Amino acid sequence: MSAAAKNIATEPQAQPGPFDGWLRGTGDDIDAVAGGLSWLARERTDALARVRGQGAPTAKTEGWRYTGLRSLIEQDFRPVDEPLTAVVADDLEDVLVPGLDAHRIVLVNGRYAPELCVTDDLPKGVRVGGLRETLAQDPDALEDLLTRIAGEGSHVFASLNTAGMDDGLVMLLERGAVVERPIEVIHLSVGMDEPRVAQPRHLVRLGDGAQAELIERYVSLGESLYCTNSVLEIALGRDAILKHRRLQSESPNAFHITGLYLRQGENSRYHGVNIGLGGAWARTDLIMRFAGEHAECDLVGLYLAGDKQLIDYHMDVRHALPNCSSRETFKGIVHGKGKAVFDGLVYVAQDAQKTDAAMSNRNLILSDSAEVDTKPQLEIYADDVKCSHGTTVGQIEPEMLFYLRSRGISAPIARRMLCLGFAGEIIDALGNQALQDYVAEQVGQRLEQAPI
Amino acid sequence: MSATPEDAVREAGQYDDLVKSEYEHGFVTEIESDTLPPGLDEDVIRAISQRKGEPEFMLEWRLSAYRKWLEMPTPKWASVHYPPIDFQSISYFSAPKKKEGPKSLDEVDPLLLETYEKLGIPIEEQKALAGVAVDAVFDSVSVATTFREKLAEVGVIFCSISEAMQEHPELIKKYIGSVVPATDNFYAGLNSAVFTDGTFVYVPKNTRCPMELSTYFRINTANTGQFERTLIVADEGSYVSYLEGCTAPQRDENQLHAAVVELIALDDAEIKYSTVQNWYPGDEEGRGGIYNFVTKRGDCRGARSKISWTQVETGSAITWKYPSCILRGDDSVGEFYSVAVTKGRQQADTGTKMIHLGKRTSSTIVSKGISAQHGQQSYRGLVRIAGKAEGARNHTQCDSLLIGDKCAANTFPYIEVKNPSAKMEHEATTSKISDDQLFYCRSRGLSEEDAVSMIVNGFCKEVFNELPMEFAVEAQKLLSISLEGAVG
Numbered sequence: 001m002s003a004a005a006k007n008i009a010t011e012p013q014a015q016p017g018p019f020d021g022w023l024r025g026t027g028d029d030i031d032a033v034a035g036g037l038s039w040l041a042r043e044r045t046d047a048l049a050r051v052r053g054q055g056a057p058t059a060k061t062e063g064w065r066y067t068g069l070r071s072l073i074e075q076d077f078r079p080v081d082e083p084l085t086a087v088v089a090d091d092l093e094d095v096l097v098p099g100l101d102a103h104r105i106v107l108v109n110g111r112y113a114p115e116l117c118v119t120d121d122l123p124k125g126v127r128v129g130g131l132r133e134t135l136a137q138d139p140d141a142l143e144d145l146l147t148r149i150a151g152e153g154s155h156v157f158a159s160l161n162t163a164g165m166d167d168g169l170v171m172l173l174e175r176g177a178v179v180e181r182p183i184e185v186i187h188l189s190v191g192m193d194e195p196r197v198a199q200p201r202h203l204v205r206l207g208d209g210a211q212a213e214l215i216e217r218y219v220s221l222g223e224s225l226y227c228t229n230s231v232l233e234i235a236l237g238r239d240a241i242l243k244h245r246r247l248q249s250e251s252p253n254a255f256h257i258t259g260l261y262l263r264q265g266e267n268s269r270y271h272g273v274n275i276g277l278g279g280a281w282a283r284t285d286l287i288m289r290f291a292g293e294h295a296e297c298d299l300v301g302l303y304l305a306g307d308k309q310l311i312d313y314h315m316d317v318r319h320a321l322p323n324c325s326s327r328e329t330f331k332g333i334v335h336g337k338g339k340a341v342f343d344g345l346v347y348v349a350q351d352a353q354k355t356d357a358a359m360s361n362r363n364l365i366l367s368d369s370a371e372v373d374t375k376p377q378l379e380i381y382a383d384d385v386k387c388s389h390g391t392t393v394g395q396i397e398p399e400m401l402f403y404l405r406s407r408g409i410s411a412p413i414a415r416r417m418l419c420l421g422f423a424g425e426i427i428d429a430l431g432n433q434a435l436q437d438y439v440a441e442q443v444g445q446r447l448e449q450a451p452i
Numbered sequence: 453m454s455a456t457p458e459d460a461v462r463e464a465g466q467y468d469d470l471v472k473s474e475y476e477h478g479f480v481t482e483i484e485s486d487t488l489p490p491g492l493d494e495d496v497i498r499a500i501s502q503r504k505g506e507p508e509f510m511l512e513w514r515l516s517a518y519r520k521w522l523e524m525p526t527p528k529w530a531s532v533h534y535p536p537i538d539f540q541s542i543s544y545f546s547a548p549k550k551k552e553g554p555k556s557l558d559e560v561d562p563l564l565l566e567t568y569e570k571l572g573i574p575i576e577e578q579k580a581l582a583g584v585a586v587d588a589v590f591d592s593v594s595v596a597t598t599f600r601e602k603l604a605e606v607g608v609i610f611c612s613i614s615e616a617m618q619e620h621p622e623l624i625k626k627y628i629g630s631v632v633p634a635t636d637n638f639y640a641g642l643n644s645a646v647f648t649d650g651t652f653v654y655v656p657k658n659t660r661c662p663m664e665l666s667t668y669f670r671i672n673t674a675n676t677g678q679f680e681r682t683l684i685v686a687d688e689g690s691y692v693s694y695l696e697g698c699t700a701p702q703r704d705e706n707q708l709h710a711a712v713v714e715l716i717a718l719d720d721a722e723i724k725y726s727t728v729q730n731w732y733p734g735d736e737e738g739r740g741g742i743y744n745f746v747t748k749r750g751d752c753r754g755a756r757s758k759i760s761w762t763q764v765e766t767g768s769a770i771t772w773k774y775p776s777c778i779l780r781g782d783d784s785v786g787e788f789y790s791v792a793v794t795k796g797r798q799q800a801d802t803g804t805k806m807i808h809l810g811k812r813t814s815s816t817i818v819s820k821g822i823s824a825q826h827g828q829q830s831y832r833g834l835v836r837i838a839g840k841a842e843g844a845r846n847h848t849q850c851d852s853l854l855i856g857d858k859c860a861a862n863t864f865p866y867i868e869v870k871n872p873s874a875k876m877e878h879e880a881t882t883s884k885i886s887d888d889q890l891f892y893c894r895s896r897g898l899s900e901e902d903a904v905s906m907i908v909n910g911f912c913k914e915v916f917n918e919l920p921m922e923f924a925v926e927a928q929k930l931l932s933i934s935l936e937g938a939v940g
Contacts, residue, residue, distance in 0.1 A: 062529075066868075350857065365872040368839070376878070378863040383854035383884045393837075393869040393876040 018056045018073040019156070022197050022229070023048070023164045037139050043147045047162035054156045063155060066341045066373040067312045071281060072255055077197035077227045079164060083111040084190055087221075092116065095186065095219040099434040102184035102215060109189055110198030110228065111167045125177030125210075131168035131201055141172060145203050149233040150261040154285055154316065158259045161199045161231040168200040168230070171214070175207035175237065182213040182243075182432065189254065191224020197255075202232045206240035208265070213243040215435065220251040220279075227255035234261065236268040238292060244272040245430055249442060252309075254279030259287065264324075266292025273429050274330075275439055276303035276311045277446065283312040293323040301330040302426040304443055305338030305370070306450055312341040317357065319348045325356035331426050333419055333443075335366035335450045342374040346389070350381040359389040364396065364422055366415070366450070416447045488545040494518065497645055500545050504614045504648070507621050517634035517644035524638045530801040531830050531862060532770045534743065537708055544646045544679070608661050608692075609654040613681050616652035623654055627685055631714040631751045631778070639710040640747040643679045647712070650681035655690040655721075664920055666695040680711040686721035688754065693724040695923055709768075711746045719754030719781065724762070726919055728927055730934075731767035738797025738826075741769020748775035749805075752784035752813075760787040761804065762918045764927040766934040769798060774832065776805035779813035779841075786815040789915040791927070793934045794827030794859070803833035803850075803864075808841040808874070819850040820912050823859035824935065830862040835878070839870040848878040853911055855885065855904075855935075905932045 056073065057064040087108050105128060106116035112130025119128055127141075134142060150158055169185060189198070206212060218228065236242055248256060256279045264270055276282055288297050297317065305311040317326045332340045346357045363372045376389040396418050404414035420427075423443060430436050488499060497518055501511040526536075603610050609620060617624050634644035655661050686692050709731070715723050725748075734741025744767075750759035761775040777786030788804040806815035815835070823829045831850045852861035863880045885907050893903035909916070909928055916924045 353857070363869070365869060365874070367872055370870075370872060372867075372869045374867045374869075375865060376863075376880075377865070378852075378880060378882055379860070380852070380854065380862065380882050381858075381860040383857045383859065385854075385882060385884075387882040388880060389863070390877075390879040391865075391867060392878070393867065393874060395872045395874075 017052060019051065019160055021076055021078055022160055022199070023051070023079070037135070039143065040135075040139075040146065044163050047152075047159040050152065050159040051156055051163055054159070057155060063314060063343070066339075067283060067310065072227070075195045075225070075227065075255070077195045080109045080111070080166070080192070080196045080198045083113075084108050087113065087116065087188065087190060089116055091221065092186065092188070094221075095188065095217075097184075097217075097434055097438045100182075100184065100215075100432070100438070101434070102182040103179075105169060105183065105185045107167075107169060107185070107187050107200060109196070109226070110187075110200035110230070112169060122183075123177065123179060125174035126179055127170070127172040127174075128183075129170050131165070131170055131203065134170045142170065142203060145205055145233060145235060146201070147233075149235055149263045150231055150259065150287075153231065153259055153261070154287055154314075157229050157257050158231055161201060161229055161259070164199040165201040165231075166199060169202040169204075171204045173206045173210035173212055175209060177207065177210045179212040182215050184215045184217065187216065187218045187228070187230075189218070189220040189224065189226050189228060189250065191220070191222065191226050191251070191253075195225055195227070197227040197229055199229045202230060204232065204234040204242075206236050206242055208237035209239045210237065211241040213245070215245045215432075216247070218246075218248040218250055218256065220254055223251045223253055225251070225253040227257070229257040230259075232258065232260045234263070234270075236262070236264045236270060238265040239267050240265065241269045242271070243431070244270065245275075245432075245435065246272065247275045247277075247435075247439065248279070248282060248284075249275075249277035250279035252278075252280060256282040256284075258283075259285045261287045261289075262297070263289050263291050264295040264297060267294045268292070269296045269298075271298045272300065273426070274299070274301035274303075274313070275426075275430075276301070276313065277442060278303075278305060278309045278311055280308070281310045283314070285314045285316070288315075288317045288326065290319060290321050290324045293321050295324045297324070297326040299326070299328045299330075300426055300429045301328075302423050302443075303330070303332045303340055304446055305332070305334045305340045306446060307336035307338060309336075309338045310341070311338075313343070315344040317344075317346050319346070319352040319355045319357065322351060322353045322355065324352070327357075328359040328361075329426070330361045331423060332361070332363040332372065333366065333423065333447070334363065334370040334372055335447070337367075337369045339371045340373070342372075342376070342391075344375070344389070345377045345379065346387060348378075348380045348382050348385055348387060352382050353384040355382065355385040355387065357385070357387045361391040362422075363391075363393045364419065365393060366395065412448045416444045419447050420444055487543050490541050490543045492539055492542070492544060492646065496544055500646060500648060503545065504617070506614070506617050509621075509625055510617055513629065513634070514645050517641055518646075520635050521638070521641035521645055524635075524641055527638050530772050530832070531828070532772060532799040532801050534770055537743070539642070542708060545648055602662065606659055606662055607656040608659065609652065610665055611652055613647075613650040613652045613683060616683075620652075620654070623685065624652070624683070627714070627716055628681075628683055629714075631716060631749050632712050632747050637747060639745040640712050643681060643710045643712045643747070647679040647681040650683070650711070652682075653684040653692060653694065655686045655692045657687045658689040659687075660690065661692040664693045664695055666697070678707070678709045678711070682711070682713040684714070684723055684725070685716045686718065686723050686757075688718045689720040691722045693726070693920060695726050695728075695920060697728040697730075697923070697926070708743045709745065713746070713748040713775075715750035715759055717750065717752050717754060717757035717759050717784075720756045721754060722758040722760075723750065724760045725750070725775070726923055727761075727763040727765075728923055728930065729763065729765045729767050729771075730930055733767050733796055733798050734769040736796055738769055741798070742767065744768040744771045744773065746773040748773060749778065750776065750786070751778045752781050752786060752810075754784070755781040755810070756783045757781050758785040758787075760789075760918070762789045762915065763791070764915070764919070764930065765790070765792040765800060765802065766930050768800075771798075771800040771802055774803050774805055776807070777815060778807045778809065779815065780809045781813075782810040783812045784810055785813070787918075788815075788817045788819070789918040790819045791822070791912045791915045791931070792820070792829060793822045793824070793931065794829045795824040795934065797826050799828040801830045801832055803831045805834040806836070806846060808835075808837045808844040808846070810841060812843040812845075813841055814845040815847075817846070817848040817850070818914050820915055821850070821852040821861055822855065822908060822911070822935070823852065823861045824855040825859060827859045829860065830864060831880075832864045834866040834868070835876060836868045837871050837874040837876065841871050842873050844871060844874045846874075846876045850880045851911070852880075852882040853884065853908065854882065905935060908935060
């Protein structure tokens with residue numbers, strides 16, 4: 001039993017912060033989970049100190065300039081305490097992607113739910129499980145992964161997650177393991193009688209030369225109100241290839257925070273597609289680091305912010321080594337009173353010669369009260385590099401709409417067609433027909449329903 | 453670039469010589485100065501105001517600015533690094549001694565004229581050369597003003613701001629601080645409290661200013677901060693082009709320069725403001741250069757008005773400036789064209805703000821940054837399209853050219869759009885002079901230096917095209933001199 005971990009629960013709080021409630025009772029939790037791992041207890045104590053020291057970001061904090069936290073703080077979330085066992089396989093029917101052939105892993109309110117998973121025919125060398133059980137059975141497998149990639153994280157929510165993590169997904173691929181079929185991870189959230197926050201921590205490691213396709217989907221049952229504050233730590237070994245698709249389409253009352261921390265080994269490839277269809281308030285941080293040369297990181301994204309929704313994507317790509325390349329291609333459609341924030345930073349250190357980095361962010365605004373704030377940044381300290389960024393904000397050309405309408409297509413359908421044309425490039429990048437159809441349908445529906 | 457290691461060594465040696473080429477305009481003219489002792493309090497401000505014989509309202513304005521300034525924090529957000537400035541060690545007033553106001557050049561201290569000649573700005577010749585009227589500011593007091601009569605004929609007021617306060621207090625009272633309020637930022641607040649002189653231009657309705665107006669700023673007495681204030685008002689339907697150029701003598705101590713420039717364009721008016729800045733950048737280690745913390749802002753108050761900023765920034769140890777346009781009037785236009793060069797240990801954090809408030813407003817931003825040796829450069833820009841700015845349009849292009857592997861080029865654009873009919877484009881690139889380009893030029897018999905100069909000039913052409921003719925030539929020359937020794 002670690003004394004440090006115990007302190008998390010018992011130590012009197014120096015100054016009450018807006019997120020203190022998120023951590024209530026976690027000290028006992030982690031003792032149950034970590035079984036007295038001193039390194040983990042230390043990380044969590046430090047994280048707690050950071051949470052108390054930093055307090056909540058304000059509008060003056062550069063990373064939160066356009067993203068207000070008031071609505072999040074007002075909810076006064078409490079942690080999810082008991083695993084929810086009431087969900088049965090039938091409940092999943094509504095959220096499944098028709099025709100998607102994949103291994104399936106399910107987490108309910110941040111807790112690994114083995115009874116809902118379909119993982120029987122996973123090939124050898126692939127290990128999938130919950131964070132809680134893996135820490136109890138084989139903590140050594142995670143010692144170089146858990147908190148090692150995210151470090152202190154980029155803001156207070158990463159620290160909150162470290163201090164308050166209760167469970168999560170662990171997916172470890174041994175050297176050379178290749179998974180042919182995609183692995184689908186369903187993060188299902190179910191509202192409780194009072195606003196709850198889940199803080200899952202997910203860990204993914206691909207050994208040297210391993211290959212996999214990971215489809216993560218954040219979904220909810222009904223219009224529940226909840227918050228998910230998740231952190232993903234991904235380590236790619238030498239020559240590993242990970243295709244990572246993240247679909248976030250949650251209840252209109254959901255709050256969502258994700259910090260994705262990636263470390264790429266030499267000559268590895270990461271191809272990530274982020275589709276953000278929202279919830280009430282969503283913030284995603286993608287933090288990419290290269291640990292070996294000749295690695296490639298390709299980030300593609302589409303976000304759709306409708307009425308009173310806020311969608312915020314932050315990207316931080318740091319080239320510290322030579323010969324790596326990174327691409328960020330994000331597109332956004334904003335309608336109603338929606339608000340979208342894009343903040344991308346490409347940093348090229350002095351030694352990172354021959355870096356090839358390109359960032360593009362294009363936005364369509366469909367209504368008078370929508371707002372787009374975009375901030376693509378380059379910080380370059382090496383000379384032999386190819387770096388560029390571009391960003392546009394515009395509306396659908398009236399001529400295009402007129403053309404379609406003059407051919408007898410109603411305005412909502414015409415608008416849907418044009419928007420899907422705009423978004424098509426990103427949807428195609430999903431590279432899986434069932435998934436593409438599913439996303440196109442969802443995007444199309446949302447646009448058709450939106451008031452003009 | 454080098455074929456063999458021996459070549460590399462040889463080339464390095466060759467460039468060393470060039471790198472050491474000294475700042476051309478480095479010298480101090482010894483003129484007796486009427487200088488206040490260092491330090492800043494309300495008495496100093498009263499003394500400045502009294503010496504300048506200002507009307508009462510100006511003193512009140514200065515004092516209120518000073519009181520607010522005391523409460524303001526020093527800005528920390530720019531990516532520039534410098535030791536904290538001791539505002540009490542600066543002398544806030546320094547006037548070259550004079551008996552009476554000079555009526556013509558003959559009465560001007562010959563030493564001053566000599567300084568201008570050393571800089572290659574022969575005032576006599578300029579008088580003869582058509583087109584340019586010079587209100588030369590030597591330190592803080594205007595000592596030579598030319599072409600006043602000619603301008604007066606068409607009703608254009610072009611004088612030092614101190615004179616304007618005495619002769620046209622109603623205009624000053626109406627416009628000063630209306631674009632850059634005293635509380636705007638730390639350095640603007642300081643300037644409002646202690647500014648000693650500057651330029652005032654008023655162009656009356658439906659008047660096209662018959663010549664390009666020009667002021668050469670000079671920093672002279674050691675330990676003197678220079679706080680210039682420029683106010684240009686273009687009344688309805690008028691046009692004026694204003695040139696600002698600077699050089700400074702070499703010295704050891706860092707010198708703070710916190711100027712404020714306010715432009716106001718009423719209906720259908722156009723103001724074109726061009727700057728060539730070549731202040732002392734410091735030695736190889738960055739010691740002793742000028743700190744250039746400037747607030748420049750233009751207000752397109754009237755419909756169909758236009759404000760255009762063009763700048764060529766090669767000097768100063770630290771440049772911190774964002775010439776901005778507030779596009780308030782419907783159909784108003786804002787432009788920003790910039791070339792900035794940083795080498796040695798120079799740091800520049802520069803860019804612009806385009807605030808679209810009126811309908812169908814449009815803005816263009818072209819920023820070219822060249823960074824060599826240990827130069828640090830950031831483009832920081834804001835394009836804000838407000839909810840009512842129907843049909844607003846912006847195009848932004850910022851390109852960076854890196855020469856050497858120890859320099860840096862950063863781009864921090866902020867884009868905020870709240871109107872669906874807006875069209876906003878932003879693009880940025882960073883690259884170096886490619887070996888292919890160099891090889892092509894050299895295979896045609898150009899030396900590497902010439903080839904680089906040619907490529908760099910091509911890179912900046914879009915901006916140079918916006919400069920008035922005389923300035924464009926000067927700017928090209930300046931760029932070549934600045935980059936001498938920086939290549940390799």
